Amino acid sequence: MDMITFRDLEPGDAGWVMQRHGELYWADEGYDIRFEGLVAAILSDFIANRGPQERAWIAVDAKGRRQGCIFCVRPKPEVAKLRMFLVEPARRGTGLAQQLLGKVIHHARATxxxxxxxxxxxxxxxxxxxxxxxxxxxxxxAPVEAFGQATVEQTWELML
Known part of the structure; x- marks a missing residue:
């Protein structure tokens, strides 16, 4: 595998984030189009209302192909929230997910x-x-019906 670099959100990235979430969650989980709609709403809000403590990271390979993403939003000054975490299937198990998660943790602490x-x-x-x-x-x-599937939603927390 080649080197991965991390950059902020650029034009064209939002469409990719939405598309890949929709495609991969359909293939992996059977989630219907409502999941892609949720991602679109989160992205729209992020782009329109991004605050100074909010960040996005797009992981790109040496050829400029997107390989993953992660976002950090701030619903409250003391709370950071991880959103839209995705790693392309070919990059799973390579440590990329840990790198992306580390970026959010470091940013949340630093801010x-x-x-x-x-x-x-x-x-x-x-x-x-x-x-x-x-x-x-x-x-x-909690057990829920989400995006056309019976599932169990979870909330995780890391004290910083």
Whole structure:
């Protein structure tokens, strides 16, 4: 695998983030079009209302191809929230997910957040293992119907 660099959100990235979330979550989880709509709404809000403590990282390879992304938003000054975390299937297991997660954790700490939270689903087992290994605690679980699937939503938290 070639080198990966990380950059901020640029024109064209939002469409890629939305498209890849829609495609991969359909293939991996069976999520319907409403999931892509959720990602579109989150992206739209991020782009329109991005505050100085909010960041996006797009992982790109040496040829400029996008290989992953992660976002950090601030719903409250003391709370950072991880959003739209994705790694392309060919890059899973390479350490890229840990690198992206590390960027959000470092940024949240550096900008004074007391905790970092995220929302996910239990079916994302590899992500859950990554969060637990990194020190996150699972603070809430509940069975739900989401995006056309029965699933268990989870909230994880890392005290900073």
């Amino acid at each position: 004074g957040a007391a905790r970092l939270v995220l929302w996910t689903h239990q079916s994302h087992r590899a992500a859950g293992r990554l969060y637990a290994r990194t020190g996150f605690a699972l603070i809430h679980e």
